[in-house]
Amino acid sequence: MDNSETGAGTNADGILAPAHTDWLRHVLTVAGPIADVAEFECRARGPSAVPWHLDLDHEELRLLAPMAAAGPAARGLALALRAQVEADHQRVLAAADQPGGGCPLDLHRLVPIPVRILQLGDDAPASRLWLWTHWGTLRPLRHVRRLDPVADRWRKRTVRVEWEFWSADWTPWRAIVQLRQDWPNLRFDVRPDYGDASDG
Known part of the structure; x- marks a missing residue:
């Protein structure tokens, strides 16, 4: 092809x-x-x-960037999303060891x-x-x-x-x-x- x-x-x-x-x-x-x-x-x-190794600080900034215009509320949302990403990543790491x-x-x-x-x-x-x-x-x-x-x-x-x-x-x-x-x-x-x- x-x-x-x-x-x-x-x-x-x-x-x-x-x-x-x-x-x-x-x-x-x-x-x-x-x-x-x-x-x-x-x-x-x-x-x-x-x-994979995950840089959570980088992920937080990446999530925050498109929401920056939303004001201070965007920071709280980015932190919540970071926590979700971190929890998902911890599950991946735990599964990889089993x-x-x-x-x-x-x-x-x-x-x-x-x-x-x-x-x-x-x-x-x-x-x-x-x-x-x-x-x-x-x-x-x-x-x-x-x-x-x-x-x-x-x-x-x-x-x-x-x-x-x-x-x-x-x-x-x-x-x-x-x-x-x-x-x-x-x-x-x-x-x-x-x-x-x-x-x-």
Whole structure:
């Protein structure tokens, strides 16, 4: 697909991305020995929330700026919003430290973002470049759903499991390449569905 048709272009940080995020539907199939697939499933489960460092003072100023014309009341609103952002962030940090989670396919659990990158925050150029280089997409997967496993009738003790998910702008192909290296006993196949693309 031509980049001019999608509005995609290479940003100043060297990342090829559309001007507006486009969420694309995919199905990932993982097949192999039952024990290996089970271990992969266990490792893949997480909160789907990345524990980025958050500068709360910066967030407060960012929230206050568009409300400055509203006068002193805006300060109280900005403080309330800051408290909500902080509470949400604390929940993310707590979930990141716990095993398992509500998302059956968490890229951060499978291809973890290094602490030194997390400390930079999610909008730092180095963070975006790391995500592009190691995940192939700039955001965690959305709307992840594990489909029913299928036993291989021709080979005993093997199983095939599928996940449906939506990925920001691109297939997370670089993460898939890493998973193939990390799990040599498993077969990975990812199929994008460009026809059903919509904003997730």
